[in-house]
Structures are given as C-alpha cells and as structure tokens.
Amino acid sequence: MFTDKNMENVQRSFQLAKSDIYALYEHVKVLRAEVDYLKQLNMKSSQPAAVEKQFVASETGKKVHQANCLHAQKIKKRVIFKTKTLALNKGYKLCSCLAY
Numbered sequence: 001m002f003t004d005k006n007m008e009n010v011q012r013s014f015q016l017a018k019s020d021i022y023a024l025y026e027h028v029k030v031l032r033a034e035v036d037y038l039k040q041l042n043m044k045s046s047q048p049a050a051v052e053k054q055f056v057a058s059e060t061g062k063k064v065h066q067a068n069c070l071h072a073q074k075i076k077k078r079v080i081f082k083t084k085t086l087a088l089n090k091g092y093k094l095c096s097c098l099a100y
C-alpha cells in the first residue's frame with residue numbers, strides 16, 4: 001500500500017524524471033542542429049572536384065597518383081601535391097591512373 005508520503009515521493013521522482021527528459025530532449029535538438037550544420041560543411045568540403053584535384057605520392061615511393069587511385073589509398077606516408085607539375089618537379093613519375 002502507498003502511503004501519502006510514498007505517493008509524494010513517487011510524484012516528485014516522476015517530475016524529476018520528466019524534467020530530465022525535457023532537458024535531454026533540448027540537448028538532442030541542439031545536437032541535431034549541430035549534426036545538420038556539420039553535414040552541410042562536409043558536403044561543401046568534400047565536393048568530388050576538390051579531392052580529385054589532389055595528387056598523392058608516397059614519401060618513400062617514386063610515383064604520384066590521383067587521390068582516388070587504389071595505390072594512393074594504400075600509401076601510409078603521404079605527400080600531397082596540388083598539381084601534377086609540382087610532383088613531376090620533385091622527381092615523381094606518373095602512375096597509370098594519371099596517364100590519360
């Protein structure tokens with residue numbers, strides 16, 4: 001049997017839980033807005049053109065690749081060039097992914 005005192009405690013903890021949930025809900029809203037914002041940023045920064053225009057070579061290798069080349073993805077110590085010419089000037093040879 002619930003006494004009045006017990007009922008009061010139960011009600012109080014329900015109210016506390018309720019305000020906790022509201023606080024959480026507000027928090028989730030903020031987080032979701034942040035995620036949306038980050039998604040937008042990400043979409044802007046990862047436009048294909050931006051990535052494909054990079055050229056990737058290995059510090060220890062001799063060839064320069066397109067950023068999306070399979071070989072380029074395996075490179076651990078990356079050197080990134082903005083143009084093919086910069087890489088060629090450094091003595092790198094073009095990988096077949098760039099020979100077109």
Ligand SMILES: [Zn+2]
Nearest residue numbers: 065069095097
């Ligand atoms: Zn390649």
